[in-house]
Amino acid sequence: MHLKHLFGSTAVFQTLLLLAVPTSAQDVPGQSIEDDWAPTPFTDFTDNILFYPEANAVNWHTLYARTLQLPDESLLITWENYPLEPPLVNHPIWKSDDGGSTWYNYSQIEDQVNGWGMRFQPFLYSLPVDFGGYAAGTILAAGVSSPFSLEGGVWIELYASTDLAQTWEFVSHVAYGAGPETTANGDKALWEPFILLYNGQITVFYSDQTDPAHSQKLVHKTTDDLQTWSDAVADVAFARQADRPGMTTVAHIESTDKWILTFEYCGSGSCRVHYKVADSPLVFDAAEAIELHTNDSSVATGTSGPYVIWTPHPDRDDGSGLIIVSASNRDWVFVGEDNADPEGWKMVDTGHWSAYSRSLRVVTIKGQKKLLYGNGGNFGPGDMNSVACAVLPIPS
Numbered sequence: 084m085h086l087k088h089l090f091g092s093t094a095v096f097q098t099l100l101l102l103a104v105p106t107s108a109q110d111v112p113g114q115s116i117e118d119d120w121a122p123t124p125f126t127d128f129t130d131n132i133l134f135y136p137e138a139n140a141v142n143w144h145t146l147y148a149r150t151l152q153l154p155d156e157s158l159l160i161t162w163e164n165y166p167l168e169p170p171l172v173n174h175p176i177w178k179s180d181d182g183g184s185t186w187y188n189y190s191q192i193e194d195q196v197n198g199w200g201m202r203f204q205p206f207l208y209s210l211p212v213d214f215g216g217y218a219a220g221t222i223l224a225a226g227v228s229s230p231f232s233l234e235g236g237v238w239i240e241l242y243a244s245t246d247l248a249q250t251w252e253f254v255s256h257v258a259y260g261a262g263p264e265t266t267a268n269g270d271k272a273l274w275e276p277f278i279l280l281y282n283g284q285i286t287v288f289y290s291d292q293t294d295p296a297h298s299q300k301l302v303h304k305t306t307d308d309l310q311t312w313s314d315a316v317a318d319v320a321f322a323r324q325a326d327r328p329g330m331t332t333v334a335h336i337e338s339t340d341k342w343i344l345t346f347e348y349c350g351s352g353s354c355r356v357h358y359k360v361a362d363s364p365l366v367f368d369a370a371e372a373i374e375l376h377t378n379d380s381s382v383a384t385g386t387s388g389p390y391v392i393w394t395p396h397p398d399r400d401d402g403s404g405l406i407i408v409s410a411s412n413r414d415w416v417f418v419g420e421d422n423a424d425p426e427g428w429k430m431v432d433t434g435h436w437s438a439y440s441r442s443l444r445v446v447t448i449k450g451q452k453k454l455l456y457g458n459g460g461n462f463g464p465g466d467m468n469s470v471a472c473a474v475l476p477i478p479s
């Protein structure tokens with residue numbers, strides 16, 4: 084996480100849309116509060132706003148959306164939500180039964196142990212196997228709990244739902260920082276958990292400010308039972324103390340059995356999106372950090388909040404696939420082949436709004452593979468933010 088405001092053209096566009104209400108509502112897809120526009124169920128669409136924060140919401144109002152698909156093809160979305168407190172903030176879970184067209188308030192992940200609220204960076208993960216006393220299909224949710232004052236400590240928490248996200252129970256504390264929970268160099272903050280099953284262990288990746296040798300570094304912890312966590316192991320840590328790699332996401336390149344980690348490289352790296360490729364998601368520390376840029380004459384880069392996925396290629400059935408990376412400053416996505424060649428990235432237009440840490444997930448809509456985009460807003464002024472999604476063909 085970094086505090087540079089992002090005033091991309093998309094954010095400005097969103098503001099214009101909000102100002103245009105209600106006279107041009109017919110022309111303006113996405114205004115799902117002021118009008119009742121919603122895409123036709125189970126179709127492809129962009130820019131579908133599903134939640135507007137209250138006008139008196141605080142901070143960024145909404146931010147950082149994460150999604151999940153349930154076995155019946157319904158979709159879940161969660162985000163950082165900042166209504167006026169009290170009551171304590173939580174991570175809302177909204178659900179769609181019609182391919183992302185309409186959404187409803189389904190449940191929420193509340194802080195059950197700290198009395199602080201679930202404040203930052205939710206993440207959802209469906210357990211693919213029985214693990215730690217939980218059956219396959221259990222939904223794990225990680226998130227950052229800290230007080231409204233941001234003083235007094237911070238936990239990365241793990242919650243679980245055994246009833247497909249209707250109810251949630253606390254599982255364990257993953258990591259602790261003494262706070263304050265700010266991005267100031269020297270503050271013992273934690274951010275941005277990302278969950279992965281690898282080699283019989285659950286791994287949680289996150290951003291760590293607790294090591295004085297690094298303003299921020301990226302680390303992971305592993306567990307065999309969801310209760311006891313290993314010491315933190317570095318994934319990305321630069322020699323220059325002020326450097327701030329942030330916002331880990333990881334994907335498995337199945338065809339090569341390699342792993343890719345994308346991150347924003349703030350500090351010396353100007354928050355540009357970088358990546359590492361390794362033989363296992365546990366050994367990224369030794370891998371080279373590569374700046375992501377397109378291989379055409381524009382040499383376009385991405386800034387902040389990357390999200391990486393790997394997917395089987397939509398047009399081939401030889402086992403090869405594509406690596407897709409979203410960056411906060413771009414509507415377009417970066418697409419590369421399985422070798423993650425530094426000179427093998429192109430950009431593909433999505434036609435969908437950018438967002439700070441816009442999430443990507445391959446989902447199945449009526450049996451067809453699609454790419455679900457989750458937007459929580461652009462990290463600028465809160466009154467420009469809302470939660471939105473798109474469902475589109477997999478770009479290639």
Ligand SMILES: *[C@@H]1O[C@H](CO)[C@@H](O)[C@H](O)[C@H]1NC(C)=O
Pocket residue numbers: 164175188189
């Ligand atoms: C969802 O509904 C619950 C129960 O009515 C409510 O407390 C909560 O604020 C709602 N969440 C959002 C994000 O509106």
Ligand SMILES: *[C@@H]1O[C@H](CO)[C@@H](O)[C@H](O)[C@H]1NC(C)=O
Pocket residue numbers: 378379418419420426427428429
């Ligand atoms: C650029 O990358 C794309 C996507 O991997 C690839 O199809 C194309 O051949 C590359 N172009 C050059 C000049 O290497």
